[in-house]
Amino acid sequence: MVAVMHSEHPSAIPQNGRSGRPRSVEADGAILRATREALVELGWSKVTVGDVATRAGVAKTTLYRRWAGKNELVVDAVAVLFDELELPDLGSLAADVESVVLRFAALLDRPETRTALMAVVAEATRDEALRRRIRTAIVDRQKCLVLEGRARAQARGELPYEDDPAAAARNADLIFDVIAGAVVHRTLVSAEPVDAGWARGFTVLLLSGLASLQR
Amino acid sequence: MVAVMHSEHPSAIPQNGRSGRPRSVEADGAILRATREALVELGWSKVTVGDVATRAGVAKTTLYRRWAGKNELVVDAVAVLFDELELPDLGSLAADVESVVLRFAALLDRPETRTALMAVVAEATRDEALRRRIRTAIVDRQKCLVLEGRARAQARGELPYEDDPAAAARNADLIFDVIAGAVVHRTLVSAEPVDAGWARGFTVLLLSGLASLQR
DNA sequence: GAGTTACGCTACGGCCCGTAGCGAAAGCCG
DNA sequence: CGGCTTTCGCTACGGGCCGTAGCGTAACTC
Numbered sequence: 001m002v003a004v005m006h007s008e009h010p011s012a013i014p015q016n017g018r019s020g021r022p023r024s025v026e027a028d029g030a031i032l033r034a035t036r037e038a039l040v041e042l043g044w045s046k047v048t049v050g051d052v053a054t055r056a057g058v059a060k061t062t063l064y065r066r067w068a069g070k071n072e073l074v075v076d077a078v079a080v081l082f083d084e085l086e087l088p089d090l091g092s093l094a095a096d097v098e099s100v101v102l103r104f105a106a107l108l109d110r111p112e113t114r115t116a117l118m119a120v121v122a123e124a125t126r127d128e129a130l131r132r133r134i135r136t137a138i139v140d141r142q143k144c145l146v147l148e149g150r151a152r153a154q155a156r157g158e159l160p161y162e163d164d165p166a167a168a169a170r171n172a173d174l175i176f177d178v179i180a181g182a183v184v185h186r187t188l189v190s191a192e193p194v195d196a197g198w199a200r201g202f203t204v205l206l207l208s209g210l211a212s213l214q215r
Numbered sequence: 216m217v218a219v220m221h222s223e224h225p226s227a228i229p230q231n232g233r234s235g236r237p238r239s240v241e242a243d244g245a246i247l248r249a250t251r252e253a254l255v256e257l258g259w260s261k262v263t264v265g266d267v268a269t270r271a272g273v274a275k276t277t278l279y280r281r282w283a284g285k286n287e288l289v290v291d292a293v294a295v296l297f298d299e300l301e302l303p304d305l306g307s308l309a310a311d312v313e314s315v316v317l318r319f320a321a322l323l324d325r326p327e328t329r330t331a332l333m334a335v336v337a338e339a340t341r342d343e344a345l346r347r348r349i350r351t352a353i354v355d356r357q358k359c360l361v362l363e364g365r366a367r368a369q370a371r372g373e374l375p376y377e378d379d380p381a382a383a384a385r386n387a388d389l390i391f392d393v394i395a396g397a398v399v400h401r402t403l404v405s406a407e408p409v410d411a412g413w414a415r416g417f418t419v420l421l422l423s424g425l426a427s428l429q430r
Numbered sequence: 431g432a433g434t435t436a437c438g439c440t441a442c443g444g445c446c447c448g449t450a451g452c453g454a455a456a457g458c459c460g
Numbered sequence: 461c462g463g464c465t466t467t468c469g470c471t472a473c474g475g476g477c478c479g480t481a482g483c484g485t486a487a488c489t490c
Contacts, residue, residue, distance in 0.1 A: 020435025021487040027437090043341035048477060059438045064479070111340070118337030121403055125330045126258035131406055139404060174416055177401040178393060184404075185396030188336055189354060190388065191346055201389055201428070209424030213416070235466025236456040242468090263446060274469045279448070 023066075030056040031063055035077035039112040044119035049073070071123050071130050078116040079137035081107060087145045093153040097203045098196075100145060101183055105194035108187045118188060146176045159210070171213060178206065238281075245271040246278055250292035254327040259334040264288070286338050286345050293331040294352035296322060302360045308368040312418045313411075315360060316398055320409035323402045333403060361391045374425070386428060393421065 034055035038047045049070055053060040067073040085103055090096050108114050124130040150172065153159040162168040182202060186194050249270035253262045264285055268275040282288040300318055305311050323329050339346040365387065368374040377383040397417060401409050 019433070019489045021437075021489095023436065044337055049479085050477065060478095061439085061480080062437065065436075069479090115337060115340045118333050118340065122259055122330060122333030122337055124406075125326070125333065125403065134404075135406070170416065173405065173407070174413070174420065177405055178397045178417070178420065180404070181396030181398070181400030182393045183396070184400060186392040188340065189349075189395070190392055191339075191350070192388070198389070201385065202393070205389065205393065205421075205424035205428050207424070208427035209420035209422075212423035213420050234458045234464070236458095236468070238467065264448085265446070275447095276449085276470085277468065280467075284448090 027056070027058050027062060028066065031058060031066070031073070032077045032080070035073055036081075036112045039074070039077070039116050040110075044074070044115050047074075071120060071127070072133065074116050075120050075130065075133050075137055078113060078120070081110070081113055082138050082141060085142060085145065087148050089152060093149065093156070093158045094203050094207055096149050096152065097179070097206060098199045100149070101179065101194065101199045101202060102196070104180070104183050105187060105199075108184065108194075114188055117184075142180065143172070143176050146172050146179075150175075174213075175206075175210070242271070242273050242277060243281065246273060246281070246288070247292045247295070250288055251296075251327045254289070254292070254331050255325075259289070259330050262289075286335060286342070287348065289331050290335050290345065290348050290352055293328060293335070296325070296328055297353050297356060300357060300360065302363050304367060308364065308371070308373045309418050309422055311364050311367065312394070312421060313414045315364070316394065316409065316414045316417060317411070319395070319398050320402060320414070323399065323409075329403055332399075357395065358387070358391050361387050361394075365390075389428075390421075390425070 031052065034052050035047070038052050038055060042051075047070065049063060050060050052073070053063045056063070063073070067076070085100070085107065087096060087100050090099055108117070120130070120134060124134055150159060154161050162171070183194055186192060186198065246267065249267050250262070253267050253270060257266075262285065264278060265275050267288070268278045271278070278288075282291070300315070300322065302311060302315055305314055323332070335345070335349060339349055365374060369376050377386070398409055401407060401413065
């Protein structure tokens, strides 16, 4: 198993020395796009590396020079989708939470995301390297949204500033797992829609629970 | 794709007519046990149907007579594990919730469960039949725990009886997704342990949120 | 131009899938 | 008991995909 570093563009890295033909940057984009396209059409289990390469207009060997296998490829292909997630300032914590819940749900509605996310997480239960990749490519980036939302709420006076930084970190992690977990579970396991009504109910539950946490 | 009904013992069903050699009931058990064993050792992606058959001491053809493929097989193999989940009456809603959270987490700690659950959910995003199978074999059975806990809490006077049955059902679904989702996300995505401290914090958040939901 | 690296292409051994065909075994029934 | 039916274990097979190797060519640096 060759270690391939993660990056928006794997081609940016591999050239240890300097000389030689540079890796085609367009190829990376084409491969990732082709991966998402294949995921939509076929689902995780039926996607083959060979097929992705063909769709991307690239030789299979070229693909294998950049990614070690299907898992790594799919993580990178899907990771960029999560960058869409933003936390717009809507003036109140409740509105902010509701909006991010709906945005996250919309993201999970896209077939490439729902399929890939679970499959990759499943594979990661047996693969430490893959777990790290998911962590840096997806989880950590999203956790920032929690911190951002809390900071804003504190600035507004909706939440108290916390004295104990350890407790504050624990709470942030808890909130993150509750929000992301509930949305994912609702969408993928219960297989029911996250609509405005659900988002409202969930937000009410979360926020009043949150208030009592920090008292 | 041949439709195979779900049951604890698939062999109980297939005999359309009557006469002929009956299916070996031990074989079913051996196959399911072998499936779980293989999942622990190899992880989802490396488990092969042929290997499972060999471990079970059964011909591959025999296995294919009962299950259509890897997905169906694994769902059934893992479903029985969820039957362990119970809701002991510990005298208070908080204690009940905390205990079920820890039990659920312990279940997800077992490698065969964590690996299989996510993989099957992932596959189900593209397979309606599989989704139904998961629903009846796993989800619905667990949802009962929520109803049971609520009924007990209401009997204790910890929660009000709800007038609107539709709202009550919505709330139960919400609670279910929040509990199961948070635990799953914490263990499998964030990859951090669900210990007593986390369970306590989560329960506090949930219960105080819950109180405000029904006001 | 010389050196280096990536490219597309082809071909390969190996593994696994899912099915078919066989004779033997295990039940039911007259 | 002998016939009927269905499952059993076994073997064999075509087909698909994996991941790698080897080739000649293309692109870029010094």
